[in-house]
Amino acid sequence: MTDVQTLVKTLDFQLDIQSDNESLLYDATLESRWAYNETIRLAKEGVDWDEIPDRVAANADLVKNTTQRVVAKALGAMENYHEYDDFGLPSHTKDGAYPLRANYEEGYNLTVRDDGTIEFRISTRPYKHVKGVLEGDDAHIDILRAALASDEWTIGTTEALFHDETPELHVNVTNTERTVRDKQDSRTVIGVDVNEDNVALSALSADGVEDTLVIDFPEIKFERHRYFTMRKRVQNAEKPSIHDTLEGREARFVRDRLHKVSRHIVEWSQQFEKSCIVFEDLKEMRDSIDYGTRMNRRLHHLPFRALQHYTSYKAAFEGIPTAWINPEYTSQRCPMCGHTERANRHKKRFKCRDCGHQDHSDRGASVNIAVKGSKKLDWNVPALNSLPQVRKVRRQASGAVDAPTVTSDTARGHHSDGIRGVSD
Ligand SMILES: [Zn+2]
Incomplete structure (x- = not known):
């Protein structure tokens, strides 16, 4: 129904x-x-x-x-x-x-x-x-x-x-x-892992992980750091009006980029059958005691929540429902065997200490988010025997999408048909 x-x-x-x-x-x-x-x-x-x-x-x-x-x-x-x-x-x-x-x-x-x-x-x-x-x-x-x-x-x-x-x-x-379509009626769950310089998306259906896309946006991180330094400088010079202007400019820049990225996420999600977009509820994490430095850092970067909300309401415009899950262990859990350990992850590299599975760590997190989302929808989560190649695109400051970048951080030992690019 x-x-x-x-x-x-x-x-x-x-x-x-x-x-x-x-x-x-x-x-x-x-x-x-x-x-x-x-x-x-x-x-x-x-x-x-x-x-x-x-x-x-x-x-x-x-x-x-x-x-x-x-x-x-x-x-x-x-x-x-x-x-x-x-x-x-x-x-x-x-x-x-x-x-x-x-x-x-x-x-x-x-x-x-x-x-x-x-x-x-x-x-x-x-x-x-x-x-x-x-x-x-x-x-x-x-x-x-x-x-x-x-x-x-x-x-x-x-x-x-x-x-x-x-x-x-x-x-x-x-x-x-x-x-907005009822989320219980979904056939594909899109796990969205938002980070400071990228967002990783994985689409999970009853057949397993259909596709993964990592959208890099290093210029957002770069610009935020640049503005931060500039603000500090004028703050020291006691020029509050310049400080405010910079803050407004930075906010507009970041907002504009995040809107483009969120549009990209929704467009990518639309290619799958009856998708439901799943985010980590970072608010839920704040109440939990030990969430480690990665989560701590993410909480203090306001744009994460803004990107989630932009995506959520753009998705709603297209009739796509969204769901929120508890972010606990999403970055430490092996998507293949389920083994969970902090040492599995080292920056953008993931290597399972149990089964040896190697992956781009943010992609792994996005798969875990999708798996949690599907459990929330009461699916029988399929056993994951292989993961598709990670596709990477990079959003340039102009808003255009660059040619796909080749990365060594992709899944090894699984099918590797080369990195394909997407454009919009
Ligand atoms: Zn494993």
Whole structure:
């Protein structure tokens, strides 16, 4: 059975509020709390639920539509018994802020500026607006920008709230045209191993590993190190504005490259039957105690997560589902015999201390990720008797794909039909 899933996302942003209007928004979240409590109070009094929205709206110092959203939330909570205490009565009488809920183009608005930043405008009270610029994760900014530009997307309700005293906006977006295939329905699992200077992809089907591709992007690593040095220099010279400019330039460069790489990953994945793209959930690793220096280094390189997210949402656009697995041992496990030992891996070389299998270490990791992904989908994982030749491509700074580079780090003792190149 194919359970088609509509593309729905909640995008989180921080609000850079113009002038000193932050208190306006804060007051509105207090008013939102009042509307919530008042709804609960009226419901407790036995007032007809149909009458509650208008009665609360008449006294709330909020735009009517926003009040209605808050009332609906409170009534919904009562309906689900979340607001009842042990005596069977609603218990909710809290103080403090409550998210300001609003409908798009009624309680809030979003506009993409010429420089690509997104401006928000939230109605806190009738004729009182809070304006400014959205800040946050590049991937979320990009999705929202795309959503605002396309009829395929619906911008839904938002919640404005304070998180650790920082004002935030959580926006719901829905893609009405595209659907993502149910991942249980997949026939190929694509393991994606993201590293500082490359990404390794392996496609696993019921017949074994179909193909492997390593996309090298040494210029991302190089540029990040170069910018890092430059930033350090101007930092010492105490020129914060130059420092910020460099940071922006670097971010744009890296983002642009990562977008190209993520597009490449999705295009490569599309050639296989019903693929599901599998990533390591690096967040999960942070809670684990011993994950070694490789993982430690990777966690501190933000672009990994950005690349995963860019790929995930581009894949969703093409209907390709994604899955996330725990990264534990993916780089130390032998994909052929399963023997797991840290000494198996030495930089980009993998040599199993048990069966002697040799491989490009990142490819090995991508196979392990695919195997974990297939287990997550409840597959009977096929026994791997051989692995295909590793294909390598290199992304140049121009964005073009270079001729395939020959490497000695490929699987030995298995079929070696030479290195084939791909281009796009
Ligand atoms: Zn082995």
